[in-house]
Amino acid sequence: MRKQKITGLAAVMIALATGFFSCTPESCFEETIAKIKAPFYLSSTQKIKAPDNLTVSGLNTDAGPVYENSKSVTRAELPLNPQAAMSSFAVIINGISDTLMLQYSSFPHLVSKECGYTFYFKLESVAHTNNNIDSVLIWNPSVTTGDEDNLRIFY
Amino acid sequence: MLLSVPRPACGQTEAPDTVEIPLNIRIGAELAGHVIWLTDRNNFNTEGFISADLNEKYSIFAGGGYSDYKYSQYNYEYLSSGFFLKAGVDINFFGPAKSKGKYWAGVGLRYGISSFSSGVPVFEYENYWGSITSSIPPSDFIGHYLEASPGFRAEMFRNFTMGWSVNIRRLIHSGAGKDLRPIYIPGFGQGSENVGFGISYFLLWNIRWKTISVILKQELPEETEETQAAQVR
Numbered sequence: 001m002r003k004q005k006i007t008g009l010a011a012v013m014i015a016l017a018t019g020f021f022s023c024t025p026e027s028c029f030e031e032t033i034a035k036i037k038a039p040f041y042l043s044s045t046q047k048i049k050a051p052d053n054l055t056v057s058g059l060n061t062d063a064g065p066v067y068e069n070s071k072s073v074t075r076a077e078l079p080l081n082p083q084a085a086m087s088s089f090a091v092i093i094n095g096i097s098d099t100l101m102l103q104y105s106s107f108p109h110l111v112s113k114e115c116g117y118t119f120y121f122k123l124e125s126v127a128h129t130n131n132n133i134d135s136v137l138i139w140n141p142s143v144t145t146g147d148e149d150n151l152r153i154f155y
Numbered sequence: 156m157l158l159s160v161p162r163p164a165c166g167q168t169e170a171p172d173t174v175e176i177p178l179n180i181r182i183g184a185e186l187a188g189h190v191i192w193l194t195d196r197n198n199f200n201t202e203g204f205i206s207a208d209l210n211e212k213y214s215i216f217a218g219g220g221y222s223d224y225k226y227s228q229y230n231y232e233y234l235s236s237g238f239f240l241k242a243g244v245d246i247n248f249f250g251p252a253k254s255k256g257k258y259w260a261g262v263g264l265r266y267g268i269s270s271f272s273s274g275v276p277v278f279e280y281e282n283y284w285g286s287i288t289s290s291i292p293p294s295d296f297i298g299h300y301l302e303a304s305p306g307f308r309a310e311m312f313r314n315f316t317m318g319w320s321v322n323i324r325r326l327i328h329s330g331a332g333k334d335l336r337p338i339y340i341p342g343f344g345q346g347s348e349n350v351g352f353g354i355s356y357f358l359l360w361n362i363r364w365k366t367i368s369v370i371l372k373q374e375l376p377e378e379t380e381e382t383q384a385a386q387v388r
Contacts, residue, residue: 109335
């Protein structure tokens, strides 16, 4: 009787194990694209203030604008090109255009088994024109899918 | 004849009951991995082990195996293969009267080390700047983990034991950095998690190397009013 019970229990366990290891791909619910997080600060008050009007476009790409005449954007999120060591953006704040150049290194990162791989970046330097942008500060050089700010743009 | 049987005299304590427990060296093979492979040809795992009883409660355990794991989904393919070794102790919770050297219900506590290669032949990435197809070449890693395996086993035929266990594993170190953590670690399982679970079903061949006599714990008779009165008298 005891032997039958143990054998029966083993059969159930094997059936469960087979279920555990089924190869159905699972859904991805996580953020998979690492972007530069750059809040806007008014340089006169040193406080966060969304531009009245914001347009941001990548340079040397056919892709459209990242933001187009957007209002109430307190923090811009800028995607980087993992195939290049530098990405440049035209940043038009309240109708005045500046160029923002970001230099970085990129490396692959596993998001999760469900989501697969992405690229993370290490910001190395920032350059910009001074038409409306006053200064740009590197706050955290690690560009990940997390929520931490990477740059602070003062205008 | 009956009179010649020694009997405890009044006032003498009775000789304690003992049970003969065979101590075995066991050579075993894990079968669940092969069954899983029949249903999922991307996940091959083979494992064998040897254990030796130290006494009626404790056994030492050493095992090892090989895994070959493939995984693919719409945006990447992943490969991992390698060897693992485990060593530790098995603790039997059954007392000698119940186990008789044939039945075991307890837990195995083990340390595992895994030497494996992990790589991503292809992955796809898409963002604002366009889409990229890239790869991560295979690299060699050494991972470490701890395992607790509660389970049961019973001698089904002379010298042959069958059993199963649930394996709960805690990853100590995957061997890789935080960015390219292995998705699968041979011996441990899913490397993207710190805690892993598995099920083992095994067959063992027992080789008896010693038999010991274990004294059974005597249950003291309950004190009744009659026995107390007799003691007073």
